[in-house]
Amino acid sequence: MENIAHKFLVLSGKGGVGKSSVAVNLAVWLSMQSKRVGLLDIDIHGPSIPKLLNLESKGVQAAGDKIRPVSYSDTLKIMSIGFLLPDESNAVIWRGPMKHNLIKQFVTDVCWAELDYLVIDCPPGTGDEPLSVIQLVGNADGAIIVTTPQQLAVIDVKKCITFCRQLKLPVLGVIENMSGFTCPHCNKNIDIFGSGGGEKAAKELQIPFLGKIPLDEKIVVSGDEGKPFVLSEETPTLKAFTEITNRIEKLAEASVKARTR
């Protein structure tokens, strides 16, 4: 872990807000800027990173007494419990203490080599897994909290921020995903999950707001096909996303400076 310059946790208070999609696209985008990136998926019950990157058939290999992560590209390495399950319908029926041990192994025994960024995709909520990883990783730059705009999701953002504060993990900021939708036929706006709830919560809680990603059926398709949308042609969604990642990079630099001062 000491050879990793920046560590982020991607958290969400609620499931299904696109947290793994944000984590994958952030990791791929950073790796496309010639950064050396690791992506660690600690969602033990529902690992979705292998599917999102079309790596379901891959397995991990031993490297001495360490585990070698799966290479997505020269600059991006991935580790997920999905690589250890015999097939995708297998359920991991483990209680908290066993999950803690697995996460410990993921944190200590994966040979990432030197990394500029480690992006950690946590399962939703404030349960055993994020608690374990925060305690085990130490010295993370902070948490990126993903939400959708509706009130029900925003309540869970507040829980998430309370959780980070109690564990003394800095919050880098909030991303509002599935924010607003434009009909592809008539180009009119449709408020499916609403818009602005995440931004409002960030303001209330005095947390940086990182930006909005519109709801876009192409993102769902790109997820199902295992092709991150940052690899696609320029779209309003991609533009919104790159602005967010630029903000995250700057905040990460500032966080490290503050820590080493």
Next chain:
Amino acid sequence: MENIAHKFLVLSGKGGVGKSSVAVNLAVWLSMQSKRVGLLDIDIHGPSIPKLLNLESKGVQAAGDKIRPVSYSDTLKIMSIGFLLPDESNAVIWRGPMKHNLIKQFVTDVCWAELDYLVIDCPPGTGDEPLSVIQLVGNADGAIIVTTPQQLAVIDVKKCITFCRQLKLPVLGVIENMSGFTCPHCNKNIDIFGSGGGEKAAKELQIPFLGKIPLDEKIVVSGDEGKPFVLSEETPTLKAFTEITNRIEKLAEASVKARTR
């Protein structure tokens, strides 16, 4: 628990698929048919039932050495950890063993009195909470699995079914939520999360398919306002939902008959 005729668990492999919304509307709808219904929310990190029913200001009271559930109506009683938290931004930072103890209390110490139905809303995934409740409740009619149509969600349905089979919990069926979307401006179909994925998975895994609920921005609003959509006027969504609940009632009767034969 022995005074409860039917017990259902509402499960999902993945978060954000509308599981709690289905659980709430199922419970309210059954209670509107003059059934005596209990709704137990065991999502400890993100309880959303109090918000969905506009009961956030309510607290539970003691009744001797038991806990009295909150009354939504004469025929519907609710229990959720949300009623025990000082405010909605509080996060429960507990590991598995403490969660097991809380669920045990919820199962044994809440005075539901006689019920026709107990609907149990579980957190997403196959973690400590559903594992505990399945073991503690005993003799449930079965699980209702909620999914969205995209492939990524369907993988998690398979995990969920494997989980139920390993724990010998019957699966009543699969509900496909957020299935298809019609633009309210131009009335054209838009495939946001696709359609048919849950139905296909049910067929593959030889599990009854309970039906599709369309994506409907009115459901999001009704959730945020704390008014279950089964109380609203007749809409295609409501029609789809009542057909699903009719199927569930029939399956529940058959499940009890099979058990007592």
